[in-house]
Amino acid sequence: MTPLIESLETLLVDLPTIRPHKLSVATMACQTMVIVRLRTSEGIEGLGEGTTIGGLSYGPESPESIKRNIDTYLAPLLVGQPADNLNALRARLDRHVRGNAIAKSALETALLDAQGKRLGLSVAELLGGARQDHLPVLWVLASGDTQQDIDEAFQMLDTQHHRDFKLKIGSRSVDEDVRHVAAIKEVLGERAGVRVDVNQAWSESAAVRGIAALQEAGIELIEQPIPAREYAGLVRLANRFQVPMLADEAVQDVRDGLDLINGGFSGAFALKIAKAGGPRTALELAQLAKTAGVGLYGGTLLEGTIGTTAALHAWATLPELAWGTEMFAPLLLTDDIVTEPLNYRDFGVELPRGPGLGISIDEDKLRHYART
Structure with a gap:
Protein backbone atom coordinates (compact mmCIF):
# COMPACT_ATOMS: atom_id res chain seq x y z
CA MET A 1 0.00 0.00 0.00
CA LEU A 126 18.95 7.93 -2.27
CA LEU A 127 21.02 10.59 -4.05
CA GLY A 128 23.23 8.02 -5.74
CA GLY A 129 25.64 6.92 -3.03
CA ALA A 130 28.35 8.49 -0.90
CA ARG A 131 31.84 8.70 -2.40
CA GLN A 132 33.27 9.80 0.95
CA ASP A 133 32.18 9.58 4.57
CA HIS A 134 34.52 12.25 5.99
CA LEU A 135 34.34 15.77 4.56
CA PRO A 136 36.75 18.66 5.21
CA VAL A 137 35.27 21.60 7.11
CA LEU A 138 36.65 25.11 7.52
CA TRP A 139 35.88 27.49 10.39
CA VAL A 140 34.53 31.00 9.97
CA LEU A 141 36.28 33.71 11.99
CA ALA A 142 33.66 36.39 12.49
CA SER A 143 34.18 38.05 15.86
CA GLY A 144 35.43 41.21 14.13
CA ASP A 145 38.34 41.43 16.59
CA THR A 146 41.76 40.65 15.07
CA GLN A 147 43.42 39.16 18.15
CA GLN A 148 40.32 37.18 19.11
CA ASP A 149 40.16 35.73 15.60
CA ILE A 150 43.86 34.79 15.75
CA ASP A 151 43.44 33.08 19.12
CA GLU A 152 40.35 31.25 17.84
CA ALA A 153 42.20 30.05 14.74
CA PHE A 154 45.11 28.63 16.73
CA GLN A 155 42.69 26.88 19.08
CA MET A 156 41.04 25.19 16.09
CA LEU A 157 44.41 24.18 14.65
CA ASP A 158 45.69 22.80 17.94
CA THR A 159 42.56 20.66 18.48
CA GLN A 160 42.65 19.49 14.81
CA HIS A 161 39.12 20.73 14.25
CA HIS A 162 39.88 23.10 11.34
CA ARG A 163 42.91 24.13 9.27
CA ASP A 164 41.22 26.44 6.76
CA PHE A 165 39.54 29.68 7.79
CA LYS A 166 37.13 32.13 6.25
CA LEU A 167 36.92 35.73 7.44
CA LYS A 168 33.66 37.63 7.26
CA ILE A 169 34.39 41.18 6.11
CA GLY A 170 32.56 44.08 4.47
CA SER A 171 31.05 45.87 7.45
CA ARG A 172 34.05 48.23 7.77
CA SER A 173 36.06 50.25 5.27
CA VAL A 174 38.08 48.39 2.65
CA ASP A 175 41.37 49.48 4.24
CA GLU A 176 40.28 48.35 7.71
CA ASP A 177 39.13 45.00 6.38
CA VAL A 178 42.37 44.44 4.48
CA ARG A 179 44.48 45.26 7.54
CA HIS A 180 42.40 42.88 9.66
CA VAL A 181 42.69 40.00 7.20
CA ALA A 182 46.36 40.55 6.35
CA ALA A 183 47.33 40.59 10.04
CA ILE A 184 45.62 37.24 10.63
CA LYS A 185 47.14 35.64 7.51
CA GLU A 186 50.62 36.88 8.45
CA VAL A 187 50.43 35.24 11.88
CA LEU A 188 48.95 31.97 10.58
CA GLY A 189 51.43 31.81 7.71
CA GLU A 190 51.53 28.54 5.78
CA ARG A 191 49.93 26.62 8.63
CA ALA A 192 46.42 27.47 7.46
CA GLY A 193 44.55 28.65 4.39
CA VAL A 194 42.67 31.94 4.69
CA ARG A 195 39.71 33.10 2.58
CA VAL A 196 37.32 36.02 2.83
CA ASP A 197 33.58 36.48 2.35
CA VAL A 198 32.55 40.06 1.57
CA ASN A 199 28.81 39.22 1.43
CA GLN A 200 28.18 41.63 -1.49
CA ALA A 201 29.37 44.67 0.50
CA TRP A 202 31.75 46.27 -2.04
CA SER A 203 31.25 48.18 -5.26
CA GLU A 204 33.28 46.91 -8.21
CA SER A 205 35.81 49.75 -7.91
CA ALA A 206 36.25 49.10 -4.17
CA ALA A 207 36.59 45.39 -4.91
CA VAL A 208 39.41 46.02 -7.39
CA ARG A 209 41.36 47.85 -4.71
CA GLY A 210 40.53 45.43 -1.92
CA ILE A 211 41.16 42.24 -3.88
CA ALA A 212 44.52 43.49 -5.12
CA ALA A 213 45.64 43.99 -1.51
CA LEU A 214 44.17 40.69 -0.35
CA GLN A 215 45.87 38.82 -3.19
CA GLU A 216 49.17 40.41 -2.17
CA ALA A 217 48.56 39.25 1.42
CA GLY A 218 48.19 35.62 0.31
CA ILE A 219 44.42 35.19 0.59
CA GLU A 220 43.37 32.15 -1.45
CA LEU A 221 39.70 32.80 -2.31
CA ILE A 222 37.37 35.83 -2.48
CA GLU A 223 33.67 35.14 -1.92
CA GLN A 224 30.96 37.35 -3.43
CA PRO A 225 32.75 40.71 -3.25
CA ILE A 226 30.02 42.63 -5.13
CA PRO A 227 26.19 42.49 -5.28
CA ALA A 228 24.71 39.23 -6.51
CA ARG A 229 23.05 40.54 -9.66
CA GLU A 230 26.22 42.19 -11.01
CA TYR A 231 27.17 39.14 -13.06
CA ALA A 232 29.34 41.02 -15.56
CA GLY A 233 31.29 42.68 -12.76
CA LEU A 234 31.95 39.34 -11.07
CA VAL A 235 33.22 37.93 -14.37
CA ARG A 236 35.52 40.94 -14.81
CA LEU A 237 36.95 40.48 -11.31
CA ALA A 238 37.46 36.76 -11.89
CA ASN A 239 39.39 37.47 -15.09
CA ARG A 240 41.40 40.35 -13.62
CA PHE A 241 42.96 38.60 -10.63
CA GLN A 242 44.85 35.37 -10.03
CA VAL A 243 43.03 34.76 -6.73
CA PRO A 244 39.78 32.94 -7.61
CA MET A 245 36.32 34.45 -7.08
CA LEU A 246 33.65 32.37 -5.35
CA ALA A 247 30.09 33.07 -6.50
CA ASP A 248 27.58 32.59 -3.69
CA GLU A 249 24.52 34.83 -3.67
CA ALA A 250 25.02 35.26 -7.45
CA VAL A 251 24.37 31.58 -8.11
CA GLN A 252 21.14 30.33 -6.57
CA ASP A 253 20.35 27.58 -9.05
CA VAL A 254 21.22 26.03 -12.42
CA ARG A 255 19.92 29.01 -14.40
CA ASP A 256 22.21 31.40 -12.52
CA GLY A 257 25.10 29.00 -12.97
CA LEU A 258 24.48 28.77 -16.71
CA ASP A 259 24.32 32.58 -17.04
CA LEU A 260 27.64 32.99 -15.21
CA ILE A 261 29.36 30.25 -17.20
CA ASN A 262 28.07 31.65 -20.50
CA GLY A 263 29.36 35.05 -19.41
CA GLY A 264 32.88 33.67 -19.02
CA PHE A 265 33.04 33.14 -15.26
CA SER A 266 36.03 30.98 -14.30
CA GLY A 267 35.93 30.89 -10.51
CA ALA A 268 33.99 28.60 -8.18
CA PHE A 269 30.39 28.10 -7.06
CA ALA A 270 29.20 27.90 -3.45
CA LEU A 271 26.57 25.18 -3.26
CA LYS A 272 23.79 25.56 -0.68
CA ILE A 273 20.78 23.28 -0.46
CA ALA A 274 18.69 26.11 1.00
CA LYS A 275 19.24 28.64 -1.77
CA ALA A 276 18.85 25.96 -4.47
CA GLY A 277 15.55 24.71 -3.04
CA GLY A 278 16.78 21.31 -1.84
CA PRO A 279 19.62 18.77 -1.98
CA ARG A 280 18.71 17.43 -5.41
CA THR A 281 18.59 20.82 -7.14
CA ALA A 282 21.89 21.79 -5.49
CA LEU A 283 23.42 18.68 -7.04
CA GLU A 284 22.07 19.68 -10.45
CA LEU A 285 24.07 22.90 -10.13
CA ALA A 286 27.11 20.86 -9.07
CA GLN A 287 26.90 18.74 -12.23
CA LEU A 288 26.69 21.85 -14.40
CA ALA A 289 29.74 23.32 -12.68
CA LYS A 290 31.67 20.08 -13.09
CA THR A 291 30.90 20.02 -16.81
CA ALA A 292 32.12 23.60 -17.21
CA GLY A 293 35.26 23.13 -15.10
CA VAL A 294 34.03 25.43 -12.32
CA GLY A 295 35.21 24.55 -8.80
CA LEU A 296 32.82 23.65 -6.00
CA TYR A 297 32.42 24.60 -2.36
CA GLY A 298 29.91 23.15 0.08
CA GLY A 299 28.26 26.16 1.69
CA THR A 300 25.85 26.80 4.56
CA LEU A 301 23.20 29.27 5.67
CA LEU A 302 24.28 28.48 9.24
CA GLU A 303 21.85 25.61 9.56
CA GLY A 304 21.67 23.50 12.69
CA THR A 305 22.43 19.78 12.70
CA ILE A 306 19.40 18.71 10.64
CA GLY A 307 20.05 21.10 7.75
CA THR A 308 23.81 20.60 7.97
CA THR A 309 23.41 16.82 7.82
CA ALA A 310 21.16 17.06 4.77
CA ALA A 311 23.83 19.10 2.98
CA LEU A 312 26.57 16.66 4.02
CA HIS A 313 24.65 13.77 2.48
CA ALA A 314 24.49 15.73 -0.78
CA TRP A 315 28.14 16.83 -0.76
CA ALA A 316 29.26 13.26 0.05
CA THR A 317 27.94 12.10 -3.34
CA LEU A 318 30.20 14.49 -5.28
CA PRO A 319 33.51 13.34 -6.76
CA GLU A 320 35.36 16.46 -5.66
CA LEU A 321 34.86 19.67 -3.72
CA ALA A 322 37.90 21.68 -4.77
CA TRP A 323 37.36 24.19 -1.97
CA GLY A 324 36.00 21.83 0.70
CA THR A 325 32.99 22.75 2.86
CA GLU A 326 31.97 25.17 5.59
CA MET A 327 29.52 22.86 7.35
CA PHE A 328 30.61 24.12 10.77
CA ALA A 329 27.42 25.84 11.91
CA PRO A 330 26.32 23.34 14.62
CA LEU A 331 29.62 24.14 16.38
CA LEU A 332 28.63 27.81 16.45
CA LEU A 333 25.60 26.99 18.62
CA THR A 334 25.69 26.55 22.39
CA ASP A 335 23.40 23.50 22.31
CA ASP A 336 21.66 21.08 19.97
CA ILE A 337 18.23 19.51 19.49
CA VAL A 338 19.42 16.09 18.27
CA THR A 339 20.32 13.06 20.38
CA GLU A 340 23.79 12.62 18.85
CA PRO A 341 25.67 15.67 17.57
CA LEU A 342 27.80 15.44 14.43
CA ASN A 343 31.30 14.03 14.91
CA TYR A 344 33.87 16.71 14.00
CA ARG A 345 37.43 15.37 13.93
CA ASP A 346 40.66 15.46 11.89
CA PHE A 347 39.81 18.83 10.32
CA GLY A 348 36.46 17.55 9.06
CA VAL A 349 33.15 15.91 9.90
CA GLU A 350 31.83 12.36 9.69
CA LEU A 351 28.77 11.58 7.59
CA PRO A 352 26.12 10.13 9.96
CA ARG A 353 25.24 6.49 9.39
CA GLY A 354 21.80 4.92 9.39
CA PRO A 355 18.64 5.28 7.31
CA GLY A 356 17.50 8.72 6.18
CA LEU A 357 19.58 11.52 7.63
CA GLY A 358 20.83 9.20 10.37
CA ILE A 359 19.83 11.56 13.19
CA SER A 360 16.96 11.81 15.68
CA ILE A 361 15.36 14.58 17.72
Whole structure:
Protein backbone atom coordinates (compact mmCIF):
# COMPACT_ATOMS: atom_id res chain seq x y z
CA MET A 1 0.00 0.00 0.00
CA THR A 2 1.35 3.42 -0.98
CA PRO A 3 2.28 5.53 2.07
CA LEU A 4 0.59 8.92 2.30
CA ILE A 5 1.78 12.14 3.88
CA GLU A 6 -0.42 12.32 6.97
CA SER A 7 0.73 15.55 8.63
CA LEU A 8 3.30 18.35 8.53
CA GLU A 9 4.32 20.28 11.63
CA THR A 10 6.68 23.28 11.75
CA LEU A 11 8.39 24.76 14.80
CA LEU A 12 10.55 27.85 15.29
CA VAL A 13 13.61 26.96 17.36
CA ASP A 14 15.98 29.60 18.79
CA LEU A 15 19.52 28.52 19.71
CA PRO A 16 22.12 30.98 21.10
CA THR A 17 25.56 31.21 19.46
CA ILE A 18 28.85 30.74 21.33
CA ARG A 19 29.86 34.31 20.45
CA PRO A 20 28.49 37.15 18.33
CA HIS A 21 28.87 36.19 14.66
CA LYS A 22 29.54 39.36 12.68
CA LEU A 23 28.71 39.56 8.95
CA SER A 24 28.38 42.55 6.64
CA VAL A 25 24.58 42.09 6.70
CA ALA A 26 23.99 41.31 10.38
CA THR A 27 25.54 40.39 13.72
CA MET A 28 24.05 37.22 15.15
CA ALA A 29 23.87 36.13 18.79
CA CYS A 30 21.12 33.56 18.15
CA GLN A 31 20.12 31.36 15.24
CA THR A 32 16.47 30.66 14.48
CA MET A 33 15.65 27.42 12.67
CA VAL A 34 12.38 26.22 11.20
CA ILE A 35 12.12 22.52 12.01
CA VAL A 36 9.80 20.40 9.86
CA ARG A 37 8.33 17.13 11.16
CA LEU A 38 6.59 15.20 8.37
CA ARG A 39 4.67 12.05 9.26
CA THR A 40 3.45 9.35 6.90
CA SER A 41 0.56 6.90 7.15
CA GLU A 42 3.13 4.20 8.00
CA GLY A 43 4.13 6.07 11.16
CA ILE A 44 7.48 7.22 9.74
CA GLU A 45 8.74 10.70 10.57
CA GLY A 46 10.89 12.76 8.22
CA LEU A 47 12.89 15.70 9.57
CA GLY A 48 13.74 18.88 7.69
CA GLU A 49 15.13 22.32 8.45
CA GLY A 50 14.80 25.75 6.88
CA THR A 51 17.26 28.36 8.12
CA THR A 52 18.47 31.75 6.97
CA ILE A 53 20.79 34.44 8.35
CA GLY A 54 19.72 37.45 10.40
CA GLY A 55 15.96 37.43 9.83
CA LEU A 56 15.47 39.31 6.56
CA SER A 57 19.03 40.67 6.42
CA TYR A 58 20.27 37.99 4.03
CA GLY A 59 17.37 37.29 1.68
CA PRO A 60 13.62 37.46 1.05
CA GLU A 61 12.72 34.57 3.39
CA SER A 62 12.71 34.96 7.18
CA PRO A 63 12.21 32.16 9.73
CA GLU A 64 8.73 33.46 10.43
CA SER A 65 7.77 33.64 6.74
CA ILE A 66 9.19 30.17 6.09
CA LYS A 67 7.01 28.71 8.83
CA ARG A 68 3.91 30.66 7.82
CA ASN A 69 4.26 29.84 4.12
CA ILE A 70 4.78 26.14 4.77
CA ASP A 71 1.80 26.01 7.14
CA THR A 72 -0.50 28.04 4.91
CA TYR A 73 0.49 27.21 1.34
CA LEU A 74 2.95 24.34 0.97
CA ALA A 75 1.80 21.81 3.57
CA PRO A 76 -1.78 21.64 2.19
CA LEU A 77 -0.28 20.73 -1.21
CA LEU A 78 1.51 17.74 0.32
CA VAL A 79 -0.78 16.35 3.02
CA GLY A 80 -2.75 13.42 1.65
CA GLN A 81 -0.36 12.90 -1.28
CA PRO A 82 1.75 9.74 -1.85
CA ALA A 83 4.95 10.12 0.16
CA ASP A 84 7.18 7.98 -2.06
CA ASN A 85 7.26 10.01 -5.31
CA LEU A 86 9.56 12.95 -4.63
CA ASN A 87 9.60 14.11 -8.25
CA ALA A 88 5.81 14.39 -8.39
CA LEU A 89 5.68 16.17 -5.03
CA ARG A 90 8.35 18.66 -6.03
CA ALA A 91 6.61 19.35 -9.34
CA ARG A 92 3.37 19.96 -7.43
CA LEU A 93 5.06 22.48 -5.15
CA ASP A 94 6.78 24.29 -8.02
CA ARG A 95 3.56 24.45 -10.02
CA HIS A 96 1.65 26.19 -7.25
CA VAL A 97 4.33 28.11 -5.28
CA ARG A 98 6.90 30.52 -6.73
CA GLY A 99 10.26 30.98 -5.03
CA ASN A 100 10.42 30.04 -1.34
CA ALA A 101 13.59 28.02 -1.91
CA ILE A 102 14.44 27.62 1.78
CA ALA A 103 10.95 26.37 2.62
CA LYS A 104 11.06 23.91 -0.28
CA SER A 105 14.50 22.71 0.80
CA ALA A 106 13.20 21.97 4.31
CA LEU A 107 10.31 19.95 2.85
CA GLU A 108 12.50 18.06 0.38
CA THR A 109 14.86 17.17 3.21
CA ALA A 110 11.97 15.83 5.31
CA LEU A 111 10.69 13.80 2.35
CA LEU A 112 14.14 12.33 1.70
CA ASP A 113 14.57 11.50 5.39
CA ALA A 114 11.19 9.71 5.48
CA GLN A 115 11.88 7.85 2.24
CA GLY A 116 15.29 6.74 3.47
CA LYS A 117 13.84 5.45 6.72
CA ARG A 118 11.11 3.60 4.83
CA LEU A 119 13.61 1.90 2.49
CA GLY A 120 16.43 1.45 4.99
CA LEU A 121 18.73 3.71 2.93
CA SER A 122 20.67 6.83 3.81
CA VAL A 123 19.85 10.12 2.08
CA ALA A 124 23.25 9.87 0.37
CA GLU A 125 22.24 6.47 -1.03
CA LEU A 126 18.95 7.93 -2.27
CA LEU A 127 21.02 10.59 -4.05
CA GLY A 128 23.23 8.02 -5.74
CA GLY A 129 25.64 6.92 -3.03
CA ALA A 130 28.35 8.49 -0.90
CA ARG A 131 31.84 8.70 -2.40
CA GLN A 132 33.27 9.80 0.95
CA ASP A 133 32.18 9.58 4.57
CA HIS A 134 34.52 12.25 5.99
CA LEU A 135 34.34 15.77 4.56
CA PRO A 136 36.75 18.66 5.21
CA VAL A 137 35.27 21.60 7.11
CA LEU A 138 36.65 25.11 7.52
CA TRP A 139 35.88 27.49 10.39
CA VAL A 140 34.53 31.00 9.97
CA LEU A 141 36.28 33.71 11.99
CA ALA A 142 33.66 36.39 12.49
CA SER A 143 34.18 38.05 15.86
CA GLY A 144 35.43 41.21 14.13
CA ASP A 145 38.34 41.43 16.59
CA THR A 146 41.76 40.65 15.07
CA GLN A 147 43.42 39.16 18.15
CA GLN A 148 40.32 37.18 19.11
CA ASP A 149 40.16 35.73 15.60
CA ILE A 150 43.86 34.79 15.75
CA ASP A 151 43.44 33.08 19.12
CA GLU A 152 40.35 31.25 17.84
CA ALA A 153 42.20 30.05 14.74
CA PHE A 154 45.11 28.63 16.73
CA GLN A 155 42.69 26.88 19.08
CA MET A 156 41.04 25.19 16.09
CA LEU A 157 44.41 24.18 14.65
CA ASP A 158 45.69 22.80 17.94
CA THR A 159 42.56 20.66 18.48
CA GLN A 160 42.65 19.49 14.81
CA HIS A 161 39.12 20.73 14.25
CA HIS A 162 39.88 23.10 11.34
CA ARG A 163 42.91 24.13 9.27
CA ASP A 164 41.22 26.44 6.76
CA PHE A 165 39.54 29.68 7.79
CA LYS A 166 37.13 32.13 6.25
CA LEU A 167 36.92 35.73 7.44
CA LYS A 168 33.66 37.63 7.26
CA ILE A 169 34.39 41.18 6.11
CA GLY A 170 32.56 44.08 4.47
CA SER A 171 31.05 45.87 7.45
CA ARG A 172 34.05 48.23 7.77
CA SER A 173 36.06 50.25 5.27
CA VAL A 174 38.08 48.39 2.65
CA ASP A 175 41.37 49.48 4.24
CA GLU A 176 40.28 48.35 7.71
CA ASP A 177 39.13 45.00 6.38
CA VAL A 178 42.37 44.44 4.48
CA ARG A 179 44.48 45.26 7.54
CA HIS A 180 42.40 42.88 9.66
CA VAL A 181 42.69 40.00 7.20
CA ALA A 182 46.36 40.55 6.35
CA ALA A 183 47.33 40.59 10.04
CA ILE A 184 45.62 37.24 10.63
CA LYS A 185 47.14 35.64 7.51
CA GLU A 186 50.62 36.88 8.45
CA VAL A 187 50.43 35.24 11.88
CA LEU A 188 48.95 31.97 10.58
CA GLY A 189 51.43 31.81 7.71
CA GLU A 190 51.53 28.54 5.78
CA ARG A 191 49.93 26.62 8.63
CA ALA A 192 46.42 27.47 7.46
CA GLY A 193 44.55 28.65 4.39
CA VAL A 194 42.67 31.94 4.69
CA ARG A 195 39.71 33.10 2.58
CA VAL A 196 37.32 36.02 2.83
CA ASP A 197 33.58 36.48 2.35
CA VAL A 198 32.55 40.06 1.57
CA ASN A 199 28.81 39.22 1.43
CA GLN A 200 28.18 41.63 -1.49
CA ALA A 201 29.37 44.67 0.50
CA TRP A 202 31.75 46.27 -2.04
CA SER A 203 31.25 48.18 -5.26
CA GLU A 204 33.28 46.91 -8.21
CA SER A 205 35.81 49.75 -7.91
CA ALA A 206 36.25 49.10 -4.17
CA ALA A 207 36.59 45.39 -4.91
CA VAL A 208 39.41 46.02 -7.39
CA ARG A 209 41.36 47.85 -4.71
CA GLY A 210 40.53 45.43 -1.92
CA ILE A 211 41.16 42.24 -3.88
CA ALA A 212 44.52 43.49 -5.12
CA ALA A 213 45.64 43.99 -1.51
CA LEU A 214 44.17 40.69 -0.35
CA GLN A 215 45.87 38.82 -3.19
CA GLU A 216 49.17 40.41 -2.17
CA ALA A 217 48.56 39.25 1.42
CA GLY A 218 48.19 35.62 0.31
CA ILE A 219 44.42 35.19 0.59
CA GLU A 220 43.37 32.15 -1.45
CA LEU A 221 39.70 32.80 -2.31
CA ILE A 222 37.37 35.83 -2.48
CA GLU A 223 33.67 35.14 -1.92
CA GLN A 224 30.96 37.35 -3.43
CA PRO A 225 32.75 40.71 -3.25
CA ILE A 226 30.02 42.63 -5.13
CA PRO A 227 26.19 42.49 -5.28
CA ALA A 228 24.71 39.23 -6.51
CA ARG A 229 23.05 40.54 -9.66
CA GLU A 230 26.22 42.19 -11.01
CA TYR A 231 27.17 39.14 -13.06
CA ALA A 232 29.34 41.02 -15.56
CA GLY A 233 31.29 42.68 -12.76
CA LEU A 234 31.95 39.34 -11.07
CA VAL A 235 33.22 37.93 -14.37
CA ARG A 236 35.52 40.94 -14.81
CA LEU A 237 36.95 40.48 -11.31
CA ALA A 238 37.46 36.76 -11.89
CA ASN A 239 39.39 37.47 -15.09
CA ARG A 240 41.40 40.35 -13.62
CA PHE A 241 42.96 38.60 -10.63
CA GLN A 242 44.85 35.37 -10.03
CA VAL A 243 43.03 34.76 -6.73
CA PRO A 244 39.78 32.94 -7.61
CA MET A 245 36.32 34.45 -7.08
CA LEU A 246 33.65 32.37 -5.35
CA ALA A 247 30.09 33.07 -6.50
CA ASP A 248 27.58 32.59 -3.69
CA GLU A 249 24.52 34.83 -3.67
CA ALA A 250 25.02 35.26 -7.45
CA VAL A 251 24.37 31.58 -8.11
CA GLN A 252 21.14 30.33 -6.57
CA ASP A 253 20.35 27.58 -9.05
CA VAL A 254 21.22 26.03 -12.42
CA ARG A 255 19.92 29.01 -14.40
CA ASP A 256 22.21 31.40 -12.52
CA GLY A 257 25.10 29.00 -12.97
CA LEU A 258 24.48 28.77 -16.71
CA ASP A 259 24.32 32.58 -17.04
CA LEU A 260 27.64 32.99 -15.21
CA ILE A 261 29.36 30.25 -17.20
CA ASN A 262 28.07 31.65 -20.50
CA GLY A 263 29.36 35.05 -19.41
CA GLY A 264 32.88 33.67 -19.02
CA PHE A 265 33.04 33.14 -15.26
CA SER A 266 36.03 30.98 -14.30
CA GLY A 267 35.93 30.89 -10.51
CA ALA A 268 33.99 28.60 -8.18
CA PHE A 269 30.39 28.10 -7.06
CA ALA A 270 29.20 27.90 -3.45
CA LEU A 271 26.57 25.18 -3.26
CA LYS A 272 23.79 25.56 -0.68
CA ILE A 273 20.78 23.28 -0.46
CA ALA A 274 18.69 26.11 1.00
CA LYS A 275 19.24 28.64 -1.77
CA ALA A 276 18.85 25.96 -4.47
CA GLY A 277 15.55 24.71 -3.04
CA GLY A 278 16.78 21.31 -1.84
CA PRO A 279 19.62 18.77 -1.98
CA ARG A 280 18.71 17.43 -5.41
CA THR A 281 18.59 20.82 -7.14
CA ALA A 282 21.89 21.79 -5.49
CA LEU A 283 23.42 18.68 -7.04
CA GLU A 284 22.07 19.68 -10.45
CA LEU A 285 24.07 22.90 -10.13
CA ALA A 286 27.11 20.86 -9.07
CA GLN A 287 26.90 18.74 -12.23
CA LEU A 288 26.69 21.85 -14.40
CA ALA A 289 29.74 23.32 -12.68
CA LYS A 290 31.67 20.08 -13.09
CA THR A 291 30.90 20.02 -16.81
CA ALA A 292 32.12 23.60 -17.21
CA GLY A 293 35.26 23.13 -15.10
CA VAL A 294 34.03 25.43 -12.32
CA GLY A 295 35.21 24.55 -8.80
CA LEU A 296 32.82 23.65 -6.00
CA TYR A 297 32.42 24.60 -2.36
CA GLY A 298 29.91 23.15 0.08
CA GLY A 299 28.26 26.16 1.69
CA THR A 300 25.85 26.80 4.56
CA LEU A 301 23.20 29.27 5.67
CA LEU A 302 24.28 28.48 9.24
CA GLU A 303 21.85 25.61 9.56
CA GLY A 304 21.67 23.50 12.69
CA THR A 305 22.43 19.78 12.70
CA ILE A 306 19.40 18.71 10.64
CA GLY A 307 20.05 21.10 7.75
CA THR A 308 23.81 20.60 7.97
CA THR A 309 23.41 16.82 7.82
CA ALA A 310 21.16 17.06 4.77
CA ALA A 311 23.83 19.10 2.98
CA LEU A 312 26.57 16.66 4.02
CA HIS A 313 24.65 13.77 2.48
CA ALA A 314 24.49 15.73 -0.78
CA TRP A 315 28.14 16.83 -0.76
CA ALA A 316 29.26 13.26 0.05
CA THR A 317 27.94 12.10 -3.34
CA LEU A 318 30.20 14.49 -5.28
CA PRO A 319 33.51 13.34 -6.76
CA GLU A 320 35.36 16.46 -5.66
CA LEU A 321 34.86 19.67 -3.72
CA ALA A 322 37.90 21.68 -4.77
CA TRP A 323 37.36 24.19 -1.97
CA GLY A 324 36.00 21.83 0.70
CA THR A 325 32.99 22.75 2.86
CA GLU A 326 31.97 25.17 5.59
CA MET A 327 29.52 22.86 7.35
CA PHE A 328 30.61 24.12 10.77
CA ALA A 329 27.42 25.84 11.91
CA PRO A 330 26.32 23.34 14.62
CA LEU A 331 29.62 24.14 16.38
CA LEU A 332 28.63 27.81 16.45
CA LEU A 333 25.60 26.99 18.62
CA THR A 334 25.69 26.55 22.39
CA ASP A 335 23.40 23.50 22.31
CA ASP A 336 21.66 21.08 19.97
CA ILE A 337 18.23 19.51 19.49
CA VAL A 338 19.42 16.09 18.27
CA THR A 339 20.32 13.06 20.38
CA GLU A 340 23.79 12.62 18.85
CA PRO A 341 25.67 15.67 17.57
CA LEU A 342 27.80 15.44 14.43
CA ASN A 343 31.30 14.03 14.91
CA TYR A 344 33.87 16.71 14.00
CA ARG A 345 37.43 15.37 13.93
CA ASP A 346 40.66 15.46 11.89
CA PHE A 347 39.81 18.83 10.32
CA GLY A 348 36.46 17.55 9.06
CA VAL A 349 33.15 15.91 9.90
CA GLU A 350 31.83 12.36 9.69
CA LEU A 351 28.77 11.58 7.59
CA PRO A 352 26.12 10.13 9.96
CA ARG A 353 25.24 6.49 9.39
CA GLY A 354 21.80 4.92 9.39
CA PRO A 355 18.64 5.28 7.31
CA GLY A 356 17.50 8.72 6.18
CA LEU A 357 19.58 11.52 7.63
CA GLY A 358 20.83 9.20 10.37
CA ILE A 359 19.83 11.56 13.19
CA SER A 360 16.96 11.81 15.68
CA ILE A 361 15.36 14.58 17.72
CA ASP A 362 16.01 15.13 21.43
CA GLU A 363 12.44 15.86 22.44
CA ASP A 364 13.36 17.56 25.72
CA LYS A 365 15.80 19.92 24.03
CA LEU A 366 13.31 20.64 21.26
CA ARG A 367 10.62 21.60 23.79
CA HIS A 368 13.11 23.76 25.66
CA TYR A 369 14.24 25.81 22.64
CA ALA A 370 11.04 25.83 20.56
CA ARG A 371 9.38 29.23 20.37
CA THR A 372 5.89 29.36 21.81
